[in-house]
Amino acid sequence: MGRRKAALPGPLSDLDLRLLRVFRAVVEAGGISAAELRLNLANSTISNYIAELESRLDMRLCERGRGGFALTSQGRVVYDASAELFSAVDQFRSRVNHSHQRLLGQLNLAFAEHLPGGPDSVIVRALRRFSEQAPDVEVNIITLSSDDVTSAVVDKKADLGVTVLTQAFAELQTLRLFDEQMQLYCAQGHPLYGRSAIQAEELQQYRFVESPRLMPGREMSEDVRLWQRQARAHHQEARAALILTGHYLGMLPVHMVRSWGYEDRLQPVLAERYRYTNTYEAIHRRQPRNADAVALFSRCLQAG
Incomplete structure (x- = not known):
């Protein structure tokens, strides 16, 4: 009997990474339709990406259709492994950035809905300073309910959040804002x-x-x-x-x-x-991804 073909027998390509990022976004959104806005892609395009990733890995990653969206056991393995992969990529980028004194990569922010302020708020001033000091960093912002902001940071779906905490979290570092x-x-x-x-x-x-x-x-x-x-x-x-x-x-x-x-x-x-x-605080994990970008944005917030 022949041996089963190995999935991804060669190095990971840029396409593999792109497909994995789409897959992660779908899992975190809870389905393909729910991920459309986050990815800015049509439902059919996302479906094709997932199908292509399944073909490249020779695995069924998820069940989707009228019965709803659900990960398979293999899909869960791929999702967890991809988290480790992208964490390693972020750590690599952070070390390279630090050596060049130039920030690259992404900063994923999660803000509680209806933060106090306006065009001259603490948040706007921090974003202005950060954009001036790190123009090459891609800034991604989502707005969530206060509790969901905390969960997003704890679960590593966001690098830094601004929210109202109702309890202390040992894994989070906090900065009181307003x-x-x-x-x-x-x-x-x-x-x-x-x-x-x-x-x-x-x-x-x-x-x-x-x-x-x-x-x-x-x-x-x-x-x-x-x-x-x-x-x-x-x-x-x-x-x-x-x-x-x-x-x-x-x-x-x-x-x-x-x-x-x-x-x-x-x-x-x-x-x-x-x-x-309500006291709003900036929160991030004690060892965040893209730590240099998180540290810079925290300093921008502290500047008031």
């Missing part, structure tokens, strides 16, 4: 709108849209636990939409209410009693 003030609001049409004298006990009779980041007892009164939590919205716009119906109370960032131009439609409720602070 604070965001959260305030309880009602909108036009709500029974409390336009009133100046409001008793805390009254709030228990109204519906409240909860934010996952609201932590009663940390900075706000314990009576928050008694509110009618009849809706839940992680994203700020979704929470604002419910509040603007006039049927819900809810927490929103003060700076966003101002930037949206909603100050004439939203009213703070018992401002001194029901407010808390």
